[in-house]
Amino acid sequence: MKNYLYLIVLFSMIALGIGPGRGGNRANDRKISMSELPSPARQLLKTYFPGARVLQCVHSRTWDEYGVKVSGGYELGFDRQGHWEEIESDDKPLSLELVKLLPAPVVEYLEQHYPGAKVESMEQRKNVYKITLAYPDTHLYFSKSGEFVKARGDD
Template sequence: MKKLLFTLSIITLAFTYTSCSDDDDDKKISYESLPAESRLFIETHFPGVTVRLVEEDNDSYDVYLSNGYEVDFDKQGVWKNVDGNHQQLPASILALSPLDIVSEYVQTTYPSQYIVEIDKDNQKNGYEVTLNNNLELIFEWNGTFRTIDY
């Protein structure tokens, strides 16, 4: 009985170890290693904010800022996602075309809400915008409202 219990313990431990193994391909890199376009985006829209961490994986860069924001970039340095973690996104980002159209739609249609995340969503062929009430809106690439994402 002790042998069986020991064998089962070893098997359980082996499965636990393999299921918890670190398969994360993210690699920490320096801020200076980001493409110039990414650095310019951060410095323009988050002036004076400290970059806490930069991670690189196979197809993107994830930048974590000291104010709680996260910005994801593709390998060319173009932003893919800006997540304010429930904080309102900077007006300078929302002033970019066609995000200015998106922002105007949100202000008109949902005047008591604000944008906390924008994702360039290639699968939905447009922008996915999350409001502070967790409502997700889908917009065409040109900024035209398409639908609510339920």
């Protein structure tokens, strides 16, 4: 009976979104000032978003990551050291300068296979880069060394 009750509570927590889950626990998010961001994050903002207003800086204590919203509809995610993990824009493509933060083979692949394509977001995780194009509506995946892995269109 105890095991049955435990399973009910566990599944209820999962269904309600309570418990471990990336980005789901706002109680552990703390608003911070830009000066509290790690140096590489501040430098990226200064270099690629000069004159833009920082609307919000948040530190996730759960994942020890940072989230920043910048005027113009940009959202950026940084790891604990301040290295970018995700850069996205709601309504306009990312600048070529931002896209060049990706490894050279990725940039070359984009230029060769998707000339003129608009990059909506770029994300880097432990083993992969994910690039989202606005048109054609496509997700491109690359290894950390910049080798093309696969493309997937949105349905």
